[in-house]
Amino acid sequence: MRELLDAGPFAERALRSPRHVDACILFTDIRGFTELSRSMDPEVLIDTVDRCIGRQALAVERYGGYVDNFTGDGLMAVFRGRLMEENACLCALEIVQRPKRKGMSRADDGVPVGAGLHSGDVVMGSIGCESRLTYTTVGNTVNVAARLSGQAAGCDVVISEPVRAALSEAWARRFRRLEEATPAGVSPTMALYRAGPY
Template sequence: MESPGRYRYWPANTLYAASQDWFSPYLSRPVRELLDAGPQAQWLLRSPRNADVCILFTDIRGFTDLSRAIRSDTLFRTVDACIGRQIRIIEHYDGYVDNFTGDGLMAIFEGPQMADNACRCALEVVTRALPAVRYGETALAPIGAGLHRGDVAMGTLGCESRRTYTAIGDTVNWAARLTGFARGQDVVISERLRGALTAEIAERFAPVQTDQGRADIDAVVPVYRSRRS
Protein backbone atom coordinates (compact mmCIF):
# COMPACT_ATOMS: atom_id res chain seq x y z
CA MET A 1 0.00 0.00 0.00
CA GLU A 2 1.39 3.41 -0.97
CA SER A 3 2.27 5.80 1.86
CA PRO A 4 -0.46 8.41 2.39
CA GLY A 5 2.13 11.00 3.48
CA ARG A 6 3.86 13.66 1.46
CA TYR A 7 6.89 11.45 0.73
CA ARG A 8 4.85 8.99 -1.42
CA TYR A 9 7.06 5.92 -1.21
CA TRP A 10 6.14 2.23 -1.15
CA PRO A 11 6.87 0.85 2.35
CA ALA A 12 9.63 -1.75 2.44
CA ASN A 13 7.59 -3.75 4.95
CA THR A 14 4.74 -3.32 7.41
CA LEU A 15 6.66 -4.25 10.55
CA TYR A 16 6.62 -0.81 12.08
CA ALA A 17 3.00 -0.05 11.25
CA ALA A 18 1.78 -3.48 12.33
CA SER A 19 3.67 -3.96 15.57
CA GLN A 20 4.61 -0.54 16.91
CA ASP A 21 1.30 1.33 17.07
CA TRP A 22 1.78 1.95 20.79
CA PHE A 23 4.95 3.90 20.02
CA SER A 24 3.58 6.00 17.15
CA PRO A 25 2.21 8.86 19.32
CA TYR A 26 5.76 9.51 20.59
CA LEU A 27 6.87 10.46 17.06
CA SER A 28 5.95 13.36 14.82
CA ARG A 29 3.96 12.65 11.68
CA PRO A 30 6.93 13.06 9.26
CA VAL A 31 9.00 10.62 11.31
CA ARG A 32 6.20 8.04 11.38
CA GLU A 33 5.84 8.32 7.62
CA LEU A 34 9.56 8.06 6.97
CA LEU A 35 10.13 5.08 9.24
CA ASP A 36 7.94 2.92 7.01
CA ALA A 37 10.39 3.47 4.16
CA GLY A 38 12.51 0.62 5.54
CA PRO A 39 16.21 0.83 4.61
CA GLN A 40 15.68 4.31 3.14
CA ALA A 41 14.41 5.71 6.43
CA GLN A 42 17.77 6.62 7.94
CA TRP A 43 18.89 8.44 4.79
CA LEU A 44 15.57 10.26 4.43
CA LEU A 45 15.56 11.37 8.07
CA ARG A 46 19.08 12.75 7.80
CA SER A 47 18.47 14.60 4.52
CA PRO A 48 17.36 18.18 5.26
CA ARG A 49 14.72 19.70 3.04
CA ASN A 50 13.55 23.27 2.59
CA ALA A 51 9.84 23.93 2.88
CA ASP A 52 7.38 26.81 2.85
CA VAL A 53 5.25 26.26 5.96
CA CYS A 54 3.09 27.93 8.58
CA ILE A 55 4.44 27.74 12.12
CA LEU A 56 2.11 27.92 15.13
CA PHE A 57 3.23 28.44 18.73
CA THR A 58 0.87 28.36 21.70
CA ASP A 59 1.22 28.70 25.43
CA ILE A 60 -0.89 29.21 28.54
CA ARG A 61 -0.84 32.75 29.84
CA GLY A 62 -0.06 33.03 33.55
CA PHE A 63 1.36 29.53 33.70
CA THR A 64 4.09 30.45 36.20
CA ASP A 65 1.51 31.73 38.69
CA LEU A 66 -0.64 28.68 38.07
CA SER A 67 2.25 26.31 38.74
CA ARG A 68 2.79 27.95 42.14
CA ALA A 69 -0.88 27.80 43.09
CA ILE A 70 -1.89 24.18 42.49
CA ARG A 71 -0.44 20.75 43.24
CA SER A 72 2.05 19.39 40.73
CA ASP A 73 -0.11 16.37 39.86
CA THR A 74 -3.12 18.63 39.24
CA LEU A 75 -0.93 20.92 37.16
CA PHE A 76 0.28 18.00 35.07
CA ARG A 77 -3.25 16.72 34.43
CA THR A 78 -4.40 20.21 33.50
CA VAL A 79 -1.59 20.77 31.00
CA ASP A 80 -2.04 17.25 29.62
CA ALA A 81 -5.74 17.89 28.98
CA CYS A 82 -5.00 21.25 27.38
CA ILE A 83 -2.25 19.86 25.14
CA GLY A 84 -4.45 16.92 24.15
CA ARG A 85 -7.25 19.22 23.04
CA GLN A 86 -4.83 21.33 21.04
CA ILE A 87 -3.40 18.30 19.24
CA ARG A 88 -6.85 17.10 18.19
CA ILE A 89 -7.71 20.54 16.81
CA ILE A 90 -4.35 20.82 15.01
CA GLU A 91 -4.76 17.41 13.38
CA HIS A 92 -8.33 18.28 12.38
CA TYR A 93 -6.89 21.17 10.35
CA ASP A 94 -4.21 18.96 8.78
CA GLY A 95 -1.33 20.20 10.92
CA TYR A 96 1.00 18.24 13.17
CA VAL A 97 2.90 18.89 16.38
CA ASP A 98 6.64 19.37 15.97
CA ASN A 99 7.49 19.60 19.68
CA PHE A 100 6.15 20.55 23.08
CA THR A 101 7.33 23.66 24.91
CA GLY A 102 6.29 22.99 28.49
CA ASP A 103 2.79 24.45 28.74
CA GLY A 104 2.53 24.98 24.98
CA LEU A 105 3.59 23.55 21.67
CA MET A 106 4.93 24.20 18.19
CA ALA A 107 2.93 22.93 15.22
CA ILE A 108 3.54 22.91 11.47
CA PHE A 109 1.11 23.26 8.59
CA GLU A 110 2.01 22.47 4.99
CA GLY A 111 0.15 22.28 1.69
CA PRO A 112 -1.94 24.61 -0.48
CA GLN A 113 -4.51 25.39 2.26
CA MET A 114 -1.99 25.80 5.06
CA ALA A 115 -2.55 29.53 5.69
CA ASP A 116 -6.31 29.28 6.21
CA ASN A 117 -5.98 25.96 8.03
CA ALA A 118 -3.37 27.32 10.44
CA CYS A 119 -5.41 30.42 11.27
CA ARG A 120 -8.69 28.55 11.67
CA CYS A 121 -6.87 26.12 13.93
CA ALA A 122 -5.28 28.83 16.07
CA LEU A 123 -8.58 30.67 16.50
CA GLU A 124 -10.21 27.46 17.68
CA VAL A 125 -7.32 26.53 19.97
CA VAL A 126 -7.40 29.80 21.94
CA THR A 127 -11.16 29.57 22.49
CA ARG A 128 -11.76 25.83 22.95
CA ALA A 129 -8.61 24.02 24.05
CA LEU A 130 -8.41 25.20 27.65
CA PRO A 131 -10.04 22.89 30.20
CA ALA A 132 -12.42 24.37 32.76
CA VAL A 133 -10.08 24.40 35.75
CA ARG A 134 -10.00 26.86 38.62
CA TYR A 135 -7.53 27.48 41.39
CA GLY A 136 -8.66 29.55 44.34
CA GLU A 137 -10.92 32.31 43.07
CA THR A 138 -9.13 32.67 39.75
CA ALA A 139 -9.85 30.89 36.49
CA LEU A 140 -7.00 29.27 34.60
CA ALA A 141 -5.29 31.82 32.39
CA PRO A 142 -6.18 31.54 28.69
CA ILE A 143 -4.05 30.46 25.75
CA GLY A 144 -2.19 32.83 23.43
CA ALA A 145 -0.97 31.92 19.94
CA GLY A 146 1.40 33.25 17.31
CA LEU A 147 1.62 32.37 13.60
CA HIS A 148 4.08 33.10 10.82
CA ARG A 149 4.61 31.78 7.31
CA GLY A 150 7.93 31.32 5.54
CA ASP A 151 10.80 29.04 4.62
CA VAL A 152 12.28 26.58 7.10
CA ALA A 153 14.88 23.85 7.02
CA MET A 154 13.46 20.51 8.15
CA GLY A 155 15.68 17.64 9.18
CA THR A 156 17.42 15.78 11.99
CA LEU A 157 19.32 17.52 14.77
CA GLY A 158 21.41 15.82 17.46
CA CYS A 159 24.04 13.14 17.89
CA GLU A 160 24.23 9.36 18.16
CA SER A 161 22.61 9.25 21.62
CA ARG A 162 19.69 11.62 20.98
CA ARG A 163 18.13 12.99 17.80
CA THR A 164 15.03 14.87 16.84
CA TYR A 165 13.39 15.72 13.52
CA THR A 166 12.35 19.37 13.52
CA ALA A 167 12.10 22.65 11.64
CA ILE A 168 14.47 25.56 12.23
CA GLY A 169 14.97 29.02 10.79
CA ASP A 170 13.89 32.64 11.04
CA THR A 171 10.26 31.69 10.39
CA VAL A 172 10.23 29.60 13.56
CA ASN A 173 11.86 32.39 15.55
CA TRP A 174 9.31 34.95 14.39
CA ALA A 175 6.36 32.72 15.21
CA ALA A 176 7.72 32.28 18.74
CA ARG A 177 8.15 36.04 19.14
CA LEU A 178 4.60 36.70 17.95
CA THR A 179 3.31 34.25 20.54
CA GLY A 180 5.05 36.22 23.27
CA PHE A 181 3.18 39.29 22.06
CA ALA A 182 -0.25 37.60 22.22
CA ARG A 183 -2.59 38.21 25.11
CA GLY A 184 -4.93 35.58 26.45
CA GLN A 185 -7.28 34.24 23.74
CA ASP A 186 -5.31 36.22 21.15
CA VAL A 187 -3.92 34.97 17.87
CA VAL A 188 -1.18 37.25 16.54
CA ILE A 189 -0.10 36.76 12.93
CA SER A 190 2.45 38.30 10.59
CA GLU A 191 1.65 40.47 7.59
CA ARG A 192 3.09 37.82 5.27
CA LEU A 193 0.67 35.23 6.60
CA ARG A 194 -2.31 37.55 6.47
CA GLY A 195 -1.55 38.28 2.83
CA ALA A 196 -1.96 34.59 2.03
CA LEU A 197 -5.39 34.25 3.66
CA THR A 198 -8.74 34.17 1.94
CA ALA A 199 -10.81 37.32 2.52
CA GLU A 200 -13.12 35.55 4.97
CA ILE A 201 -10.28 34.60 7.31
CA ALA A 202 -8.25 37.79 6.81
CA GLU A 203 -11.21 39.86 8.05
CA ARG A 204 -10.92 38.15 11.43
CA PHE A 205 -7.61 39.93 12.09
CA ALA A 206 -7.07 43.64 12.74
CA PRO A 207 -3.77 45.56 12.47
CA VAL A 208 -1.93 46.22 15.72
CA GLN A 209 -1.02 49.87 16.09
CA THR A 210 2.62 50.68 16.74
CA ASP A 211 1.77 52.65 19.89
CA GLN A 212 0.25 49.69 21.76
CA GLY A 213 3.25 48.65 23.83
CA ARG A 214 5.13 46.66 21.24
CA ALA A 215 8.32 46.47 23.29
CA ASP A 216 9.04 42.81 22.57
CA ILE A 217 8.74 42.86 18.77
CA ASP A 218 10.12 45.01 15.99
CA ALA A 219 7.66 47.90 15.80
CA VAL A 220 8.26 48.50 12.09
CA VAL A 221 6.97 45.04 11.15
CA PRO A 222 3.16 45.05 10.74
CA VAL A 223 1.35 42.41 12.79
CA TYR A 224 -2.33 41.56 13.18
CA ARG A 225 -4.38 40.46 16.15
CA SER A 226 -7.54 38.36 16.09
CA ARG A 227 -10.71 40.38 16.54
CA ARG A 228 -12.76 39.66 19.64
CA SER A 229 -16.17 38.28 18.77
Protein backbone atom coordinates in the same frame (compact mmCIF):
# COMPACT_ATOMS: atom_id res chain seq x y z
CA MET B 1 6.54 14.49 7.39
CA ARG B 2 4.36 12.69 4.82
CA GLU B 3 7.37 12.42 2.50
CA LEU B 4 9.35 10.69 5.25
CA LEU B 5 6.61 8.13 5.83
CA ASP B 6 6.58 7.39 2.10
CA ALA B 7 10.36 7.14 1.86
CA GLY B 8 10.49 3.52 3.05
CA PRO B 9 14.09 2.22 3.28
CA PHE B 10 15.40 5.66 2.33
CA ALA B 11 13.76 7.32 5.34
CA GLU B 12 16.97 7.36 7.41
CA ARG B 13 18.84 9.19 4.65
CA ALA B 14 15.95 11.65 4.32
CA LEU B 15 15.95 12.27 8.07
CA ARG B 16 19.63 13.18 7.96
CA SER B 17 19.32 15.48 4.94
CA PRO B 18 18.20 19.02 5.84
CA ARG B 19 15.85 20.64 3.36
CA HIS B 20 14.18 23.99 2.78
CA VAL B 21 10.38 24.03 2.60
CA ASP B 22 7.56 26.56 2.90
CA ALA B 23 5.52 26.15 6.07
CA CYS B 24 3.23 27.98 8.45
CA ILE B 25 4.39 27.71 12.06
CA LEU B 26 2.05 27.91 15.06
CA PHE B 27 3.21 28.42 18.64
CA THR B 28 0.91 28.30 21.66
CA ASP B 29 1.57 29.14 25.27
CA ILE B 30 -0.45 29.16 28.49
CA ARG B 31 -0.71 32.69 29.87
CA GLY B 32 0.11 33.24 33.54
CA PHE B 33 1.64 29.78 33.84
CA THR B 34 4.08 30.79 36.60
CA GLU B 35 1.26 32.05 38.81
CA LEU B 36 -0.83 29.02 37.90
CA SER B 37 1.96 26.68 38.97
CA ARG B 38 2.18 28.43 42.36
CA SER B 39 -1.53 28.15 43.06
CA MET B 40 -2.14 24.50 42.08
CA ASP B 41 -1.23 21.19 43.61
CA PRO B 42 1.48 19.58 41.40
CA GLU B 43 -0.77 16.69 40.35
CA VAL B 44 -3.62 19.04 39.43
CA LEU B 45 -1.19 21.30 37.56
CA ILE B 46 0.22 18.47 35.43
CA ASP B 47 -3.25 17.10 34.75
CA THR B 48 -4.51 20.55 33.69
CA VAL B 49 -1.54 21.21 31.40
CA ASP B 50 -1.78 17.70 29.95
CA ARG B 51 -5.46 18.15 29.10
CA CYS B 52 -4.88 21.62 27.68
CA ILE B 53 -1.99 20.60 25.42
CA GLY B 54 -3.66 17.31 24.49
CA ARG B 55 -6.71 19.24 23.29
CA GLN B 56 -4.46 21.54 21.25
CA ALA B 57 -2.63 18.61 19.65
CA LEU B 58 -5.93 17.08 18.55
CA ALA B 59 -6.95 20.41 17.01
CA VAL B 60 -3.66 20.58 15.10
CA GLU B 61 -4.31 17.13 13.65
CA ARG B 62 -7.89 18.02 12.67
CA TYR B 63 -6.64 20.98 10.65
CA GLY B 64 -3.96 19.00 8.82
CA GLY B 65 -0.87 20.03 10.77
CA TYR B 66 1.44 18.09 13.05
CA VAL B 67 3.08 18.82 16.39
CA ASP B 68 6.81 19.40 15.97
CA ASN B 69 7.45 19.56 19.71
CA PHE B 70 5.94 20.38 23.07
CA THR B 71 7.37 23.44 24.79
CA GLY B 72 6.49 22.80 28.43
CA ASP B 73 3.19 24.67 28.68
CA GLY B 74 2.57 24.97 24.95
CA LEU B 75 3.43 23.47 21.60
CA MET B 76 4.92 24.18 18.19
CA ALA B 77 2.99 22.92 15.18
CA VAL B 78 3.79 22.84 11.46
CA PHE B 79 1.30 23.27 8.62
CA ARG B 80 2.20 22.75 4.96
CA GLY B 81 0.57 22.64 1.57
CA ARG B 82 -2.46 24.32 0.10
CA LEU B 83 -4.33 26.61 2.53
CA MET B 84 -1.68 26.05 5.21
CA GLU B 85 -2.07 29.59 6.59
CA GLU B 86 -5.86 29.38 6.72
CA ASN B 87 -5.80 25.94 8.34
CA ALA B 88 -3.26 27.13 10.91
CA CYS B 89 -5.35 30.23 11.71
CA LEU B 90 -8.56 28.22 12.09
CA CYS B 91 -6.69 25.86 14.40
CA ALA B 92 -5.28 28.72 16.49
CA LEU B 93 -8.66 30.43 16.78
CA GLU B 94 -10.24 27.19 17.97
CA ILE B 95 -7.49 26.66 20.53
CA VAL B 96 -7.66 30.12 22.10
CA GLN B 97 -11.47 30.24 22.12
CA ARG B 98 -11.52 27.01 24.13
CA PRO B 99 -14.76 25.67 22.61
CA LYS B 100 -16.73 23.63 25.11
CA ARG B 101 -16.87 19.99 24.14
CA LYS B 102 -18.34 17.00 25.88
CA GLY B 103 -15.86 15.61 28.37
CA MET B 104 -13.74 18.79 28.66
CA SER B 105 -12.72 19.52 32.23
CA ARG B 106 -13.66 22.86 33.74
CA ALA B 107 -10.04 23.37 34.82
CA ASP B 108 -8.80 22.96 31.26
CA ASP B 109 -11.55 25.21 29.92
CA GLY B 110 -10.39 28.04 32.18
CA VAL B 111 -6.74 28.10 31.10
CA PRO B 112 -5.95 31.17 28.92
CA VAL B 113 -3.85 30.37 25.86
CA GLY B 114 -2.13 32.74 23.42
CA ALA B 115 -0.97 31.82 19.90
CA GLY B 116 1.40 33.22 17.26
CA LEU B 117 1.74 32.33 13.57
CA HIS B 118 4.23 33.13 10.81
CA SER B 119 4.83 31.52 7.43
CA GLY B 120 7.80 31.31 5.12
CA ASP B 121 10.94 29.33 4.45
CA VAL B 122 12.05 26.87 7.14
CA VAL B 123 14.71 24.17 7.37
CA MET B 124 13.70 20.64 8.34
CA GLY B 125 16.23 18.09 9.50
CA SER B 126 17.58 15.99 12.34
CA ILE B 127 19.45 17.47 15.28
CA GLY B 128 20.96 15.85 18.34
CA CYS B 129 23.43 13.02 18.82
CA GLU B 130 23.61 9.35 17.82
CA SER B 131 21.74 8.23 20.93
CA ARG B 132 18.99 10.79 20.52
CA LEU B 133 18.06 12.42 17.20
CA THR B 134 15.03 14.65 16.76
CA TYR B 135 13.55 15.58 13.40
CA THR B 136 12.52 19.21 13.74
CA THR B 137 11.94 22.53 12.01
CA VAL B 138 14.21 25.55 12.51
CA GLY B 139 14.92 28.95 10.99
CA ASN B 140 13.91 32.58 11.22
CA THR B 141 10.27 31.79 10.39
CA VAL B 142 10.13 29.58 13.48
CA ASN B 143 11.79 32.24 15.64
CA VAL B 144 9.33 34.92 14.52
CA ALA B 145 6.32 32.68 15.18
CA ALA B 146 7.60 32.04 18.71
CA ARG B 147 8.00 35.78 19.35
CA LEU B 148 4.50 36.49 18.05
CA SER B 149 3.15 33.91 20.47
CA GLY B 150 4.89 35.81 23.24
CA GLN B 151 3.17 38.99 22.03
CA ALA B 152 -0.29 37.40 22.28
CA ALA B 153 -2.43 37.88 25.35
CA GLY B 154 -4.66 35.16 26.76
CA CYS B 155 -7.37 34.04 24.29
CA ASP B 156 -5.49 35.97 21.61
CA VAL B 157 -3.94 35.12 18.21
CA VAL B 158 -1.19 37.26 16.64
CA ILE B 159 -0.24 36.67 13.00
CA SER B 160 2.27 38.16 10.58
CA GLU B 161 1.51 39.97 7.34
CA PRO B 162 2.52 36.95 5.18
CA VAL B 163 -0.04 34.82 7.04
CA ARG B 164 -2.83 37.39 6.73
CA ALA B 165 -2.07 37.96 3.03
CA ALA B 166 -2.69 34.26 2.34
CA LEU B 167 -6.12 34.22 4.03
CA SER B 168 -9.44 34.57 2.26
CA GLU B 169 -10.96 38.03 2.54
CA ALA B 170 -13.58 36.80 5.01
CA TRP B 171 -10.97 35.38 7.39
CA ALA B 172 -8.51 38.24 6.92
CA ARG B 173 -11.18 40.62 8.24
CA ARG B 174 -11.09 38.76 11.57
CA PHE B 175 -7.62 40.19 12.21
CA ARG B 176 -6.97 43.86 12.99
CA ARG B 177 -3.66 45.72 12.78
CA LEU B 178 -1.56 45.44 15.93
CA GLU B 179 -0.67 48.86 17.30
CA GLU B 180 1.84 47.81 19.96
CA ALA B 181 5.60 47.99 19.42
CA THR B 182 7.05 45.22 17.27
CA PRO B 183 8.63 42.54 19.50
CA ALA B 184 12.40 42.11 19.46
CA GLY B 185 13.60 39.79 16.72
CA VAL B 186 10.75 40.71 14.34
CA SER B 187 11.35 43.09 11.43
CA PRO B 188 9.87 46.50 12.32
CA THR B 189 8.62 46.79 8.73
CA MET B 190 6.45 43.68 9.03
CA ALA B 191 2.80 44.39 9.82
CA LEU B 192 1.30 42.28 12.59
CA TYR B 193 -2.36 41.49 13.19
CA ARG B 194 -4.45 40.30 16.13
CA ALA B 195 -7.71 38.39 16.55
CA GLY B 196 -9.01 38.37 20.09
CA PRO B 197 -9.33 38.30 22.96
CA TYR B 198 -12.34 36.02 23.08
